[in-house]
Amino acid sequence: MSDAALALDIDAPFYVAGHRGLVGGAIWRALEGRGHSNLLGLPSSELDLKERDDVFDFFATHRPTYVVLAAAKVGGILANSTYPVDFLSDNLRIQTNVMDAALLHGTERLLFLGSSCIYPKFAAQPIREDSLLTGHLEPTNDAYAIAKIAGILQVQAVRRQYGKPWISAMPTNLYGPGDNFSTTGSHVLPALIRRYDEARASGAESVTNWGTGKPRREFLHVDDMAAACLYLMEHYDGPEQVNVGTGRDATIREIAQLVAEAVGFEGQTSWDTSKPDGTPQKLLDVTKLHEIGWDARIGLREGIASTVEWYRENVDSLREAG
Incomplete structure (x- = not known):
């Protein structure tokens, strides 16, 4: 054809x-x-x-x-x-x-x-x-x-x-736009965006993520x-x-850094290594x-920045949903 x-x-x-x-x-x-x-x-x-x-x-x-x-x-x-x-x-x-x-x-x-x-x-x-x-x-x-x-x-x-x-x-x-940012049902990237943006808004000095940050994700x-x-x-x-x-993939640690930069969070990031990492690579x-x-x-940097912008424009309705 x-x-x-x-x-x-x-x-x-x-x-x-x-x-x-x-x-x-x-x-x-x-x-x-x-x-x-x-x-x-x-x-x-x-x-x-x-x-x-x-x-x-x-x-x-x-x-x-x-x-x-x-x-x-x-x-x-x-x-x-x-x-x-x-x-x-x-x-x-x-x-x-x-x-x-x-x-x-x-x-x-x-x-x-x-x-x-x-x-x-x-x-x-x-x-x-x-x-x-x-x-x-x-x-x-x-x-x-x-x-x-x-x-x-x-x-x-x-x-x-x-x-x-x-x-x-x-x-x-x-x-991207329309993702699930709920506190209970979101996947890793929208969860990081919400976590870091809320930390920035509250003036928190640090954010703690699960695992070592070493697993790689696309x-x-x-x-x-x-x-x-x-x-x-x-x-x-x-x-x-x-x-x-x-x-192409990146470590969760690298992705977290991109999210922190995109939301303007200037505090510290720590990793709770007692929590599971999940699959090393996918x-x-x-x-x-x-x-x-x-x-x-x-690109990932550009895409995360635009997703943060969308999240902030819709955060009130998103919070009502989860």
């Missing part, structure tokens, strides 16, 4: 499942920026994707030409390990309902968004796409990972049985992720999932993505 055949029609109906989430919201903004005039998105209060009949009714009415499946039940380590049934059942139903309805009602192109947790716990670093299903998963989020793996396989099955150019993308750790700005997804929809037509990241191999022709544009 040629690049011309893969070009997205800006007038065709385009459904973003999960358009109010971190990734879905960024994809929605990117589509608006490109001039797409027929965007479809409903909050879960109006369309529960776990309800099969409702999903099929939505697709029968709107018949989207394109779909990005970014909707998912997500959570941190504690939630994943405490409620594995919810994470497995809810995500399987969301994915299956959307993809079955899309197939029945003629969706031409669909992009399924997975997670880097699909890869084995002890996969060689950086993690290549072909390491999928080659080892045991991380036990704390294996139910969520299995659901995402099932989504990848469903995309591959649709390609084999029906010849549809559906694809899957696997993002690394994401951050972060991708969500606006880069959105750009990569749309690029893949227009330039990639293959069965294998594509890793989406920067191909870096995606993005060779395939580069070969397709896409590379990340937003």
